[in-house]
Amino acid sequence: MTRSMTAFTRQETQSDWGSLVWEIRSVNHRYLEPHLRLPESLRELEGALREQLRKSLSRGKVECTLRFVPETQQQTLSVDRDFAAQLIAAAQDLRTLMTDSQPLNPLEVLRWPGVMRESELDMEAVKKASLALFSQALKDLAEGRSREGAELAQLIEMRLDGIEQVVAQVRKRLPEILQAQRDNLRSRLAELQEELDENRLEQEIALLAQKADVDEELDRLGTHVQEVRRVLKQKDPIGRRLDFLMQELNREANTLSSKSIVADTTQCAVELKVLIEQMREQIQNIE
Template identity: 70%
Template structure:
């Protein structure tokens, strides 16, 4: 299946303890190049995230950014027993020293700095949810790459159809072109007053036909087109294989142009090169 390397997704999760936001974006790249931006409190989950990304994506520059916004009152209030015991011990010392003291008010004790504290947020749950949300984002990112891959596939197939049509026209015209060149050469030579060696004449005509023969190039163009169609139906990364085939198609189009003996064949070769270049540009985005 054809899959693009370009996609974007944003995933958000709200919990009593805060909000997690993932943004994943990928663009074309020769290899897989991941970049993670995580809060310091969640930095230790980067390893598992990289491994999950590596298993799902083969090529592309992928930027993954996580934002964590904790709720201001995300924890329950608790009594710091150690601090409370310190306050009580201090009051007992005052009594021992003879200081006059009223009965202790529990609310006054709770208002003493450090006695009443907010319980620390359990970061284990936050990390688990962050990884789960990343997997959802990664799934959505892959679906986006696949949707764009379908569009790229159609664009490439359209150009393959055009290439096959041009190659078929050139193949159909070549016998007529070669015969016309043969007749033209014979006519020009017959106008010469000098006596011609019939054997040499046939040799020159055969040499001309050999130089203008593009059957091999046409066969290779057709073979490469069929191979591109086959690769487009394969699973997994196919971009590098397609890029190689574009080089081979361009090589045959250049040879066809260099062997051209009439303007129509030259125009066909130029049209082929334009179509191949258009495909190559699209293939740069395929994984």
């Protein structure tokens, strides 16, 4: 299955402890390059998150951002009664040493560090939810990459059809091209009003035919096209393999151009190069 390296997903969840939002952006890259942005309270999840990425993706620059907003309304204040009782007892003992002491103000006791305690969030639940939401986000990202990959495969198939049409066109015209070159050579010699040496003429024609013989290049172009179609159906990452095949296709197109003896075959070689370059640009986004 053809998968793109370009995709985006945003997944969100809410609970009593607050809300979590994962945003993942993926673009093309030669290797897998993850970038994680996490709140400090969830930084210890980085190792597990990288492991999930490694198992799910093989290539691409992947930016993962986690936002955590705790639910402040759920936090409550409580009094450490034991500590407050110790503080009050100490204050009363101190009053016996003071002649002009004032009554103990309860608000002053509450202001003392450690008397008032805030309820703590269950961070283990937050971490568990963060990992589960990340898995969901990765799944959605993979589906998006697969959808775009399927579209890229269709575009590549269209270019492959175009290459096959050009190859068929060149094959069909080769006999005509060689015959035209034979007639042209005879005509030029006739204009010079020189006696035709049939042996020398046949040698020149044979050299011309050898130079224009592109059957091998056309065969290899057809073979490479079939190989690209086969690779597009594979389930494993195929981007690097396809990139190599584009180089091979381009090499055969260049050879075809160098062997061209008429403008028509030169134009066909140019069309091949255009189609190959269009495929190569699309393949840069394939995993």
